[in-house]
Structures are given as C-alpha cells and as structure tokens.
Amino acid sequence: MAVLALVAVSLISCGGSKEDPGTGGSGSGGGSSTDITLGKPSPPSALEEDVVGHNKIFTIACSGQLSAKMETNTWATVKNVQKVGSTNTWNVTVELAFNSTDETREDKLIFSSGSKSVEATIKQKPLSSLLGSTTSITIDGMEPATITLNFPVDWKISLTDTKAVSDWLSISPDSGNANSAVTIVFSPKSVNLSAEDRKAFGKIDLVGGTLYLDIAQTSSLPGADFTADDASYGMYNVYTDGSGIVYDELAHQLNTFKSSSTRNFRIVDPVGNKYLEFAGLPESYTEGDAVSFTVNNYWDKSLDGVIEARAWVAKAAEGRVWLVDDRKRGYIIAE
Numbered sequence: 001m002a003v004l005a006l007v008a009v010s011l012i013s014c015g016g017s018k019e020d021p022g023t024g025g026s027g028s029g030g031g032s033s034t035d036i037t038l039g040k041p042s043p044p045s046a047l048e049e050d051v052v053g054h055n056k057i058f059t060i061a062c063s064g065q066l067s068a069k070m071e072t073n074t075w076a077t078v079k080n081v082q083k084v085g086s087t088n089t090w091n092v093t094v095e096l097a098f099n100s101t102d103e104t105r106e107d108k109l110i111f112s113s114g115s116k117s118v119e120a121t122i123k124q125k126p127l128s129s130l131l132g133s134t135t136s137i138t139i140d141g142m143e144p145a146t147i148t149l150n151f152p153v154d155w156k157i158s159l160t161d162t163k164a165v166s167d168w169l170s171i172s173p174d175s176g177n178a179n180s181a182v183t184i185v186f187s188p189k190s191v192n193l194s195a196e197d198r199k200a201f202g203k204i205d206l207v208g209g210t211l212y213l214d215i216a217q218t219s220s221l222p223g224a225d226f227t228a229d230d231a232s233y234g235m236y237n238v239y240t241d242g243s244g245i246v247y248d249e250l251a252h253q254l255n256t257f258k259s260s261s262t263r264n265f266r267i268v269d270p271v272g273n274k275y276l277e278f279a280g281l282p283e284s285y286t287e288g289d290a291v292s293f294t295v296n297n298y299w300d301k302s303l304d305g306v307i308e309a310r311a312w313v314a315k316a317a318e319g320r321v322w323l324v325d326d327r328k329r330g331y332i333i334a335e
Contacts, residue, residue, distance in 0.1 A: 036064035038116045041092070041109070055079065058092045058120070064113040068092045071108035075099065076122060078109075098209045099126045127209045136214040137202070139169075139188050147213070150181040155206045157184065159215075166200040168192075169215065191220040191312050191324055193288055220324050221314055233267050233320070234276070236330040265334055274298055278333055285316040285335060291323065295331070 039061035060066070068078045080093040092111065099105060106123040128135075130151055139145045149155070156175040159166040168189050176182035184202075192198040202213035268275040277296040285291070295307040309331075311323035316335055323331040 036114045066090045139217040144187045148183045161200045192217045
C-alpha cells in the first residue's frame with residue numbers, strides 16, 4: 001500500500017510568535033498563553049496513506065486549549081479535537097476524501113494553542129496509485145490472463161466495452177473485501193477474428209471512487225490473405241508475428257462423405273499414405289461462429305493422433321472454410 005507522508009516541525013517553545021491561525025476544531029483546556037507547552041503531533045513523520053477517505057487520528061501534547069484546522073480545507077477536514085481525560089494529551093481526527101485527481105496533493109494541518117502553533121504537511125497520492133503499474137491486461141488467443149487486486153476497502157469489478165457488457169469475456173471472482181488480496185481471472189469466450197485487438201474495460205467500483213483496467217485480446221487471424229486461389233486444403237499455423245502458412249500440400253485428393261447428421265471428409269495424400277479425417281463438422285458456416293469437430297491425424301506425427309478441436313470460422317468463401325482453433329492452429333476445409 002502507498003505511504004502518506006506526514007512532515008511535522010519541531011516543538012515550538014513557549015516564546016513562539018506565530019499568530020493563532022483560527023479554529024477548524026477546538027477543545028477546552030487550561031493554562032495561560034505564557035505557560036502553554038505544545039508538542040509535536042504523533043505519528044511525527046510518517047502515516048499510512050489513505051487514498052480512500054478514512055478518518056485519521058493525530059495525538060499531540062498541549063497544556064492549553066488546543067485548536068486545529070486545515071490550511072485550505074478542501075479535501076481534508078478536521079472533524080474533532082478531543083482532550084484525553086485529565087491529561088495534556090489531545091486526539092485530533094482528520095477526515096480525508098478520495099483523491100480522484102491524477103496528481104499527488106498536499107495540505108497543511110495546523111495545531112494552535114494561544115500564540116503557539118505547529119504544522120504538519122499531509123500528502124495524498126491519487127486513487128489510481130492503488131493499481132500500481134498494472135493498468136492493462138492483454139489476452140493472447142484463448143489463454144486466460146490474471147491480475148491480483150488488493151484495496152483498503154471492499155470493491156467490485158465488472159466488464160464493459162463502454163456501450164454494453166462485454167460478451168466475449170468473463171471474470172471470476174468479481175469482488176473482494178478490504179485488505180485482502182484476490183486474483184482475478186479474465187477468461188475469453190472466443191478467439192478474436194477481427195484484424196485489430198478487441199478491447200474492453202474492467203470497471204472497479206470502490207466506496208467513493210472508480211478505477212479502470214484496459215483489457216485487450218490480440219487478433220487470432222493470420223496475416224496471410226484468405227484467398228481460394230492460393231489456398232490448399234489442410235492445416236496452417238498462426239505464428240507469434242501474425243503470419244499464417246499452409247505447411248503441407250494436402251490437396252492431392254479430397255473425399256467428402258456424410259453421416260446421418262454431420263458432414264465429414266478426408267484430405268488424402270495417396271503417394272505418402274497420409275491423410276486427415278475431419279469428423280462432426282456442420283453443414284454450413286457463418287464467419288465468427290464457433291464449431292467443434294474431431295481431426296483424426298495420420299499426417300503429422302508431431303501432432304496428436306486424434307485432435308478434439310474447437311475452432312472459429314475466420315472466413316467462408318469460394319468453396320473453402322478457414323478455421324482457427326484456440327491453439328492458433330488453422331484448418332482449411334471444404335465448404
């Protein structure tokens with residue numbers, strides 16, 4: 001958690017000449033002005049920073065009547081000045097509002113008694129500092145992304161794309177308690193088949209303020225053009241630089257056959273005695289739709305023999321369908 005700096009000046013002697021700055025809050029006490037002693041506030045130099053508006057209590061020794069006020073009184077307010085029993089110890093309660101600006105701000109807390117005064121400078125970082133350096137989330141394909149959140153108040157997170165709740169992404173859990181670290185998992189529901197990154201926002205609601213996380217899912221489309229003239233039936237990989245290739249010539253022979261409810265086909269290389277059998281494919285395709293099917297692989301021994309595939313239709317045109325699965329492997333099949 002960030003730290004709120006509190007800088008206090010030294011003990012003012014009885015002969016101090018500062019004028020009484022006024023009373024933002026005051027309490028009754030005894031002693032004449034010439035006999036008054038006024039100590040340093042405690043904590044003397046450091047205080048846990050509270051960017052979310054909790055009350056803070058300062059303790060100070062004073063033998064006379066004490067008053068306290070903020071110099072500007074815009075975001076920090078003296079709420080109470082209370083003497084502790086019959087002692088010369090006083091508790092001063094200051095309420096800090098949320099810092100919803102983008103900058104660290106500061107104000108002076110002034111303690112006064114008679115002609116003597118002592119000051120403390122309070123600095124407060126912005127609410128956005130609670131996120132630290134993590135202000136964005138990137139999702140690659142179907143790989144979930146995580147972030148750990150820990151706030152000094154209860155909070156709740158929701159998804160938005162500024163117009164409607166995002167339908168391609170889910171989060172769990174969606175809330176947390178004060179001062180308890182929670183790891184949020186961002187799980188994509190589909191691959192991104194647009195040419196650009198798909199974006200959303202994580203809206204974090206706290207008591208008195210709101211934070212936002214930028215969320216982006218990278219495109220799963222290969223950089224290669226989807227043109228039937230150049231495409232062979234078969235498989236291709238989507239590399240990290242976005243390029244896509246068909247890595248084997250599979251279009252030597254195409255056998256299509258149907259079961260009672262699905263369409264199946266094989267891509268065969270008779271000479272190499274290799275083939276791929278696609279089973280459980282739908283009868284028709286619409287770009288962006290998700291499809292599930294099985295690939296019996298007798299072609300590339302580096303792959304599993306049977307692949308249970310879930311893929312999305314990147315393009316359907318000119319008798320061919322380009323599919324992209326959650327591992328960024330692509331298939332070009334007959335439409």
